[in-house]
Amino acid sequence: MRYLPLTPEDRADMLGVIGAGSIDELFVDVPAVARRSEPVDLPHHAGEIEVERELLRLSRRNRSxxxxxxxxxxxxxxxxVPATVDHIIQRSEFLTSYTPYQPEIAQGTLQVLFEFQSQVAALTGMDVANASLYDGSTATAEAVMMAQRVTRKNKAVLSGGVHPQYVGAVETLAHAAGVATLRLPAAIDAEDAVIAAIDQDTACVVVQTPNVFGTATDVTKIAEAAHAAGALLIVVTTEAVSYGLLKSPGAMGADIAVAEGQSIGNGLNFGGPYVGLFACKEKFVRQAPGRLCGETVDADGKRGFVLTLSTREQHIRRDKATSNICTNSGLCALAFSIHMSLLxxxxxxxxxxxxxxxxxxxxxxxxxxxxxxxxxxxxxxxxxxxxxxxxxxxxxxxxxxxxxxxxxxxxxxxxxxxxxxxxxxxxxxxxxxxxxxxxxxxxxxxx
Missing domain, CATH: 3.90.1150.10 (Aspartate Aminotransferase, domain 1)
Incomplete structure (x- = not known):
């Protein structure tokens, strides 16, 4: 049975209220090249067995x-990825657990997230870390929005070494939020160009190390230039294993460190799900997106865990929320923590x-x-x-x-x-x- 609750009249009334002449007008921001003018060339319907066989045929075209x-x-x-990681995350208490809306009865989940945060803070050299975001690109976009809130400035400078797809995620969110972005031309070694682009209107400088071309850079000089202009430095890392050999973002003066954590505990998985790492200086923690778990003691003095910060729009903050991130990459974060604990x-x-x-x-x-x-x-x-x-x-x-x-x-x-x-x-x-x-x-x- 098809579920079509709205009549054509209902849709016309809704369009009239928002001032749109047609449904197509709702998609004007989507580039024409990305829109389809006709249905996808797929069978309109098929039995379950037929669908299973067709999907199996398509899967055989993939190469591991x-x-x-x-x-x-x-x-x-x-x-x-050690077999231990998959063995542990397959346990039902981990595999099926969701966001701890009732923290007092979700102590195991909260402890896992607390340990994850502790690992991320140590790896990035930052004061605090949240309980993860969707992936590295959305974490970068959230960091830019956070910097705008902290500095109350409206311009983000993006290094020519930042992954273009991360830049795309930033530009999408920044455009909707009215934040200006200055994307520098692609550059294998971009330090001088980044410093030259910083001015008094800059809210944040986004650099990546190792960058998309693989160049590893000590960004201390960029941090000094950013701070001199009253801007924050956001350091992006797409290869988390590099933390084991290179100087941490915190040691180089980063105010916010974001990363893609897929490399530790998570397979390629045809592009997802992945796990975004997000850490910052403690003085900025109330502007951080997502949620943060903390350690405390209960009435009997026993160790316990709480949901310390969760200022998203579905909670009491409403329009004052720091982001609309609705959950964290819990299972992927757990896989990250297991692998890190083994290493x-x-x-x-x-x-x-x-x-x-x-x-x-x-x-x-x-x-x-x-x-x-x-x-x-x-x-x-x-x-x-x-x-x-x-x-x-x-x-x-x-x-x-x-x-x-x-x-x-x-x-x-x-x-x-x-x-x-x-x-x-x-x-x-x-x-x-x-x-x-x-x-x-x-x-x-x-x-």
Whole structure:
């Protein structure tokens, strides 16, 4: 039975109240190229068995990242996830738990989130962290909105090294909130350009390290320039494993640190669900989005946990809410915490070191190929390569031989004039034979 509660007259009345002439006018902000003029080319109906068979057929067209040499990064990374992680998150008390609306009877869930927050604060070098956001890109957008509230300024400067899709998320939210954004041109090493763009109207400066091209940067000078202008520094990290080797955002003067936590405890999963990390200085905590769990003692002096801050619009704050984030990535955050607990500080450092070693070996092998140039001056486990052909074509050529060579930058930012740039990532899952085969095929493809 179809559920269509509104009549054409009801819809006409609703459109009249809001002053729209047609339903199409509700979608004027959606680019024409993104709209369909006709229904999706799918069967109108089919039986359950037929649907299951068709979806199975489609799934067989996918290729697992574990099936061969895989050098894709650009914000999503293949790492080994211990079987212990999946075993624990499959327990019913974790798998089915939701947001703790009744904190007094959700002590286990609150403790998990508290431990997660403690880990994120330690990793980022910040004072406090929230109970997670949806992913790294939405965390970045929320950080910009938070900076506008704190500084009461209305301009965000975004480095040319920030992932273009993160920039897109920021611009979408900023446009709706009336916050101006200054996006600098794509740059492999963007420190000087960022500092030059800061002025007295700047609410925040958004930088990424390692950036989308893999460049690792000490952003201390950018922090000093931002603070001198009364702006906040937001540091973005898309590869959380890098925290095990690089200086933390807090140590470099960040006011807000955001990251994508997928690399720790979470598989690639065809793009989600992922887990956004969000941390800040304690003095800004009341402007932080999402929720924050805290530790306390009960009437008998026993250790307990509470929902300390939750200033979203569904609660009492209403229009004064710091965001409309409705929940946290609870299960993904739990997977993150389990993996971090298994690694410990020493294990994370060892994992990060192994990632860097694999990337160095890959870069050395590719740099030996005539016509191939390593563009990234200093990197963790990802770097940009210039090839003498269209990078997208090179990727397709190598994919036909079983090697997923990386991400063409043109896929992230078409029209940027970087069609010959390929983003290559290597992790602890990269084998020496993968590197050798990749270099051999690339040498043939670029001749």
């Amino acid at each position: 990242a574990a099936e061969g040499p895989f050098f894709v990064g650009a914000g999503a990374y293949r790492h080994h 410990g500080e020493q294990g994370l450092r060892q994992l990060a070191s192994l990632n860097h070693q694999k990337a160095l070996a890959t870069a050395k092998a590719l740099a030996a190929i005539p016509g191939v140039e390593i563009l990234t001056p200093r990197f963790f486990n990802e770097f940009a390569v210039r090839v003498p052909k269209d990078a997208a074509e090179v990727v397709e050529t190598l994919a036909a031989h079983g090697v997923i060579a990386g991400v063409p930058y043109s896929r992230l930012e078409p029209g940027a004039g970087l069609d010959d740039v390929l983003l290559v990532a290597a992790t602890e899952t990269t084998l020496d034979t993968d590197i050798t085969f990749f270099a051999k095929l690339l040498a043939g493809a670029v001749q």
